[in-house]
Amino acid sequence: MKKMLFLFLSGCFVQHTIAQQIIERDVEIEQMVKEVSPDSLKNYIKTMVAFGTRNTLSTQTDNRRGIGAARKWVLNKFTEFAKKSNGRLVAFIDTTTLSPDGKRVDSVLLLGNVVATLKGTDSADKRIFIISGHLDNMRTNVLDRTGDAPGANDDGSGCAAVLECARIMCKHSFSATIIFVTVSGEEQGLLGAYFMANKLKAQHLNIEAVLNNDIMGSNNSSETNIINNTQVRVFSEGLPFYNLEKNASTIRQLGLENDGISRQLARYVKEIGERYVDNLQVVMVYRNDxxxxxxxxxxxxxxxxxxxxxxxxxxxxxxxxxxxxxxNGIEYGDILEHIDFEYLRKNTALNLCNLANLSKAPAMPEAVKIDVKRLGNTTNLNWHAPKTGKVKGYYIMMRETTSAFWQKKFFTPQLQIILPYSKDNYFFAVQAVGENGNESLPVIPEVSR
Known part of the structure; x- marks a missing residue:
């Protein structure tokens, strides 16, 4: 019996020593990334700037000026893209009426988010991925609804990224559903995002990841005069805001202060983004914003x-x-001339490749467990297959406790693995891998006794 156990463990070690491999680009995603156009991004922002102002409180009746005209234009662009989606892309303006709050809303407000949904091809796959930018902008005074406010970068750049991803991705098929949204009311206190997030939560929808893009098209800083178009920041929280009190004891016991789901998403964005977008380093920032x-x-x-x-x-x-x-010789204002469209192209491609890789991948593995029935210098992990998606196998990800990023990946086609690494010294996670190599988000194992 001891001899058989030794052979089994030895086989696992050998298997996973030779199973480490270089991960290649998905050809379809690589082609989509090449389609991201600086000219398209420039035309989107040029049109948004031409609305004069997109302040949330601005006119909704003028066809050429204000937030109302801007929303209709975005809806028309989504509708135009939908013609190439075989009926899978559907867009509308989702509205709600808000009362004055005595702060940043001084009159009754019809708030509207422009939402385009690219339906997934697998009816059993309930996952939803969201890319967001905010259509509204502001002058120095957030209540100034009449003066010109170009908003080219804040957040014309984010909205342009949303539109460009929709234009390209609607021509392709994905197992999961993707939502492209330009929200209103960000400058008034994240009103459009709260409206949408609360609504999705109440509907019990499986929102697996949200990529919010805000101020992503300029390459230089004030005061320090740094010019940089080869790095982009991704902000994420480590401790979960939601149900933190309920989960705090487990987080503390297992040392998972740096492993909330948003932090895992940030690591994923970095890995996939740097895989597909040349000359771009994704810099993780350890705070929510x-x-x-x-x-x-x-x-x-x-x-x-x-x-x-x-x-x-x-x-x-x-x-x-x-x-x-x-x-004093300084130009103030968020105008088109300050946008670096090659930089914006890369940052848009960062979004696109992540959305595509996530949406093409199987769902996350279920019931991921780490066996702690006995002490030892090996780590025993097991899990169940994901609910949806064709699975080629699984990546077991590993990093030292002091490492910001996953350092190693081990592949297995099985539903368990024994690794010659101590759980005392490393963190582990498991990803499902599809037939084309697309990976799900990683799942941190729970304790199994």
């Missing part, structure tokens, strides 16, 4: 969904929330 600030991913995080914010590496504060003007 910039210091004491917030973005449209936050309402999703607060509802228990994995969500991250994608933002340019160095922000220029002479252009954010500023009336267009020139003072």
């Amino acid at each position: 910039r210091f004491l600030r917030g973005g449209d991913h936050t309402p999703y995080v607060e509802n228990g969904f994995a969500a991250v914010r994608i933002t340019e590496m160095n922000e220029n504060y002479t252009r954010q929330h500023q009336d267009v003007r020139k003072e």
Whole structure:
């Protein structure tokens, strides 16, 4: 019996020593990435700027100016793209009426998000992935609804990324569903994102990941004058906001303070983004958003969904929330001329390859467990197959406890693995791998006794 056990363990070790491999690009995703066009992105932003202002409180009756005209234009673009989707892309403006709050909303407001849903091809696959940008913008005074506010970068850049991803991806098929959305009310307090996130939570939908894009098209900073178009930041939280009190004891006991679902998504975004987008480093920032600030991913995080914010590496504060003007030789205002469209192309491609890889992959493996029935210097993991998707096998991911990123991947076609690495010294996770090599999000194992 001891001899048989030794042979089994030896076989596992040998199998997973030779199973480490270089992960290649999916040809279809690689082609989609090549289709991202700086010219298309420029045309989107140029049109959005031409609406004069997109302040959430601005006119909704003028056909050429204000948030109402901008929303109709985005809806028309989604409808245009839908013609090449074989009926799978459907778009509408999702509205709600809000009362004045005495702060950033001073009158009754019809709030509207422009939502386009690309239905997945597998009816059994209930996963939904979301890419978001905010259509509204502001001048120095957030209640100024009449003055010009170009909003080219904040957040014309994020909305342009949403539109370009929709244009390209609607021509392809994905197992899971993808939602492309430009929200309103961000500058008024994330109103559109809260409306959408709360609604999705109430409907008990399986929102597996949210990529929020906000201020992602400029390459230089104010004050420090740093120019950088080869890095982009991804903000994510480590401790889960949702049900933290309920899970705090387990998190502390297992040392998982750096392994919330949003942090796992950020690691995934980095790995996949750098796999497909050349000359772009994804820099993970260990906080939910910039210091004491917030973005449209936050309402999703607060509802228990994995969500991250994608933002340019160095922000220029002479252009954010500023009336267009020139003072002391400095140009203020968020105008088109300040956008680096090659940089925006790369950041848009970062979104696209992640959405595509996630949506093509099988669902996450179920019931991932780490066996702790006895002490030892090996780690025994087991799991169940995902609910949907054709599975080629599984990646077991491993990293040292001090490492920010997963350092090794082991492949197995089985539903369990014994690794010659101590669970005392490493963190582990399991991904399902599809027939074309697309990986699901990783799942941290629970304890099995």
